[in-house]
Amino acid sequence: MLLASILRTVARLVNDRRLRSPIETGPSVTTSVLTHVSRCSTGHSVHIVFLSYIVKMRPLTDEETKTMFEKLSKYIGENIKLLVDRPDGTYCFRLHNDRVYYMSEKILKLATNFSRDKLVSVGTCFGKFTKTTKFRMHITALDFLAPYAKFKVWVKPGTEQSFLYGNHVLKSGLGRITENTMQYQGVVVYSMADVPLGFGVAAKTTQECRRVDPMSIVVFHQADVGEFIRNEDTLT
Amino acid sequence: MAACSVEELLAKAEQDEAEKLRSVTVHKELDLEFDVGNLLACDKNRIESRDLGGQRRDDFLQSLARDNTQLLVNEIWKQPTERVEEAIVAKLPEPTTPLPREKPPPKRKPPTKWEQFAKLKGIQKKKKTNLVWDENAKEWKRRWGYQRARDDTKDWLVEVPETADPNEDQFAKRVKAKKERVAKNELNRLRNIARAQKIKVPGVGLTPVAQQSKDDLSRAVSVAKHSTASVGMFQDRLPKEKPPKNTGKRRKFGPLIGDFSSERQKQLELLKIMDSKRPKLDITKAVNKQMREEDREEAAASARRERESLEESLAPVCKCQIFKMQRIYMHSHEHFEVFTTVLAPQGRYRYRAGAEKMVVVHSYRPHWPDELELSLGDVILVLSKHEEERWFGRRQHGQQGYFPASCVMELSQQKSLQTGGVGFLELDPDWRLKVWMCQPLLI
Secondary structure: OHHHHHHHHHHHHHHHHHHOOOOOOOOOOOOOOEEEOOOOOOOOOOOOOOHHHOOOOEOOOHHHHHHHHHHHHHHHHHHHHHHHOOOOOOEEEEEEOOEEEEEEHHHHHHHOOOOOOOEEEEOEEEEEEOOOOOEEEOHHHHHHHOOOOOOEEEEOHHHHHHHHOOOOEEHHHEEEEOOOOOOOOEEEEEEOOOOEEEEEEEOOOHHHHHHOOOOOEEEEEEEEOOHHHHOOOOOO | OHHHHHHHHHHHHHHHHHHHHHHHOOOOOOOOEEEHHHOEEEOOOOOOHHHHOOOOHHHHHHHHHHHHHHHHHHHHHOOOEEEOOOOEEEOOOOOOOOOOOOOOOOOOOOOOHHHHHHHHHOOOOOOOOOEEEEOOOOEEEEOOOOOEOOOHHHOOOOOOOOOOOOOOOHHHHHHHHHHHHHHHHHHHHHHHHHHHHOOOOOOOOOOOOOOOOHHHHHHHHHHHHHOOOOOOOOOOOOOOOOOOOOOOOOOOOOOOOOOHHHHHHHHHHHHHHHHHHOOOOHHHHHHHHHHHHHHHHHHHHHHHHHHHHHOOOOOHHHHHHHHHHHHHHHHOOOOHHHHHHHOOOOOOOOOOOOOEEEEEOOOEOOOOOOEOOEOOOOEEEEEEOOOOOEEEEEOOOOOEEEEEHHHEEEHHHHHHHHHHOOOOOOOOOOOOOOOOOOOOOOO
């Protein structure tokens, strides 16, 4: 119980800071973080990468952009336009060490002052490209998925904790689901208080959800805000 | 009187002069250090902390800034000036303060093979003369290069050594040796570059290898195919030959801080193309429609059977119970699973997205408090059709309630009936018992 409440407060704190829509507030509020490598300060292992394998930060190629947009559109549909074309500033995607970062051009210009091996993260990390050029989205993208999500799933208070530990959502834990959800549609998972908890993939259509037995999985877990604590090392 | 006034006037004049001078002269304990080239003035005078505290701080700082700026301007006026189109321009000297570097200093290149060897052996660089005396030509010629002093390839007479093959061409041998030396030198130069930049030696073609592996052969084939006038564009290919991968081309990416607007344009276009390629939600609609059809048929068949068996044995109590459950459902907004477990649903749910307008063809008196009273000719907006024969709708005035589906008819159907001249159907608004299927809250 204590752990659940801690997790929830952490999730809430994290999300409250970032919950406001990126468009309303200025770019200073959206997570424009420039981190510098701090060796040995946390005690966690820092990635030891050989110099010759760090490629410079660069914009995405056409194929990579296409792959990433396809993944994003599974969750937010045509609202990607709002991310690409923003009225309150020029924001862009850049690739650094196989990870895709979303940042404003001001931050980008600041980031050029760091050498490649010392630059850990710029702006918000949306995800990474695997070795076989597949795009894998990280939980850090939730800030930009939640306000624009097309298909949402609300989860009951009892199942929140289970989901935050990385389990799938069963039918018994399902509170609400957007109508017309297709099977294997990307969905954003919310708590009943409209706090985004993570995202996943719908295992059943809305119609089917109503029929199945309470023990079957309705949403496959993909990322949740508990990962900020569990996978601290691998998130950048 | 006049004398006083004159004295006063003189004093005043003197005071004015002093004022003017004072505005231009500034008294400082320590002189400032100037770097006029950078327009920089360094003031090393002490500042009392009491000057900085309190509300007179702004005035103090302003006067300080004014004084120092005055001194700097005085210094600028000391520079040689010239007139450029009605403006007096002072020529500033070279700046003396070194500014810090913008970028980090370049790293040293690693020593080449020769430099490493020379360091190891302690060989010093000796300055050699450019020209050397050539005996044959009797003149000073270059040490190396074009028309150099001792060019053995230019000899017109070469002695054949005793051990050599008499048929061997000595001149050609010398030329070939020179070519090999040049090639070796070039290769070493490229190796030095590769070591300095930590890249692989740039390819200068294929070097001959004793035992060629599969890679070497494929590379040889691709090089051969590439070495045509059209760079291999029109070369025939074997039926199952695959294009070579890893041709060693360096990938070119866009600039990091390029033109943001063009980047945005490209991305928006890409999104547009993706949108157009995406299929519309036809599949789910079709599936849902099919499911509804099946449900309807199924429900109709089962209801008929139930009706016959249950109608007679129906107790009023059961009806009330159902009514109560219905009531509970309507007033609660949550508890999804309560209804699914308690009221064992039969068949699939039917959900109607759009509301229809229907006309009442048979007046209806409500049997239950939640039903709607219908009068002939009313237009009802049907909001949902939970059941086969019992629909939920709203009247013009805003009243909402349930009514049997047989009392209403679609507008178009109505018209056809009128034109056909058939009378209104007299259906029995029977209340058929059926287990209530609840509908979850949908967004």
